[in-house]
Amino acid sequence: MPSRLAQFYALTKPRVVQLIVFCAFIGMVLAVPGLPSAAQWAMMAVASAGIWLVAGAAAAFNCLVERRIDARMKRTAWRPTARGELSGAQALAFSALLCAAGSALLYLAVNPLTMWLTFATFVGYAVVYTVILKPLTPQNIVIGGASGAMPPVLGWAAMTGQVGPEAMILFLIIFLWTPPHFWALALYRVEDYRKSGLPMLPVTHGNEFTRLQVFLYTLILFAGCMMPFVYGMSSWIYLIAAVALGIGFCVYGFLLWRDYSDQLARRTFRFSLIHLSVLFAALLVDHYLL
Numbered sequence: 001m002p003s004r005l006a007q008f009y010a011l012t013k014p015r016v017v018q019l020i021v022f023c024a025f026i027g028m029v030l031a032v033p034g035l036p037s038a039a040q041w042a043m044m045a046v047a048s049a050g051i052w053l054v055a056g057a058a059a060a061f062n063c064l065v066e067r068r069i070d071a072r073m074k075r076t077a078w079r080p081t082a083r084g085e086l087s088g089a090q091a092l093a094f095s096a097l098l099c100a101a102g103s104a105l106l107y108l109a110v111n112p113l114t115m116w117l118t119f120a121t122f123v124g125y126a127v128v129y130t131v132i133l134k135p136l137t138p139q140n141i142v143i144g145g146a147s148g149a150m151p152p153v154l155g156w157a158a159m160t161g162q163v164g165p166e167a168m169i170l171f172l173i174i175f176l177w178t179p180p181h182f183w184a185l186a187l188y189r190v191e192d193y194r195k196s197g198l199p200m201l202p203v204t205h206g207n208e209f210t211r212l213q214v215f216l217y218t219l220i221l222f223a224g225c226m227m228p229f230v231y232g233m234s235s236w237i238y239l240i241a242a243v244a245l246g247i248g249f250c251v252y253g254f255l256l257w258r259d260y261s262d263q264l265a266r267r268t269f270r271f272s273l274i275h276l277s278v279l280f281a282a283l284l285v286d287h288y289l290l
Ligand code: HEM
Pocket: 015, 016, 017, 019, 020, 023, 075, 141, 142, 144, 145, 148, 149, 174, 178, 181, 182, 185, 273, 276
């Protein structure tokens, strides 16, 4: 049996939260013109820690609420809450502790706006998405995706004390990226979702309709990814990366739409992770080199 610590850590969905914190960090980097001062680097580290704690708390709360559903799905049945290795009370206490610690850090060492926005994101994912939308509608991840898209806004708020249009552009990119990211996965995990009883799109509307949606979202996402260049917040390094990644994602979307296989859906899902990670890394490189 894994150690207690490893069990609690697993509840925070570490890999997802890593990318979330990375996107928040890029929001911070872009909010500061030129190279940050030592004090600004310190602020970025503290804000990243605070956002990491609250995002981990949101993930843990999701594991608590969905422990019975998780137990029914192969992909999630191993979670300590689904296996009953951690009780509901333990998961709740852990989530509350992380959320309180992260919120206190953001309030005291960053600024109240960032704390409130991060807390609203916690509520958006843990309550609005997990409790209300997920069992209600196949558009759950589209609307709920707004919480996942918040990190750059949180990062921007941490460094400037406000929410700028640049941050909203980065929000839009993650918001449009979420449906092809999730539905590619849901296509090859459809049997899991059928067993779960959740109204995910491939279960309610079928494989073919979902594939069309994935393809269409990759096209709108491509347009959305042009915004940082069009708005003048990024230059040609970003543009080249965004066009190359965008073409890659659209090609995956197109191929998946025309000729489905589980293997291609899995590769499309994996590509979604590369797409977002490299796109945001390109924003950083572009910011410092040009
Ligand atoms: C409502 C929005 C979202 C939904 C429904 C969703 C859904 C999922 C699901 C079900 C997985 C699990 C894949 C597996 O177990 O094989 C996953 C993986 C992942 N997601 Fe998302 N996601 C969302 C938003 C995001 C956001 C905003 C990010 C980061 C910015 C993100 C980053 C990741 C990463 C890095 C993984 C891989 C985890 C791993 O390999 O262990 N997701 N996503």
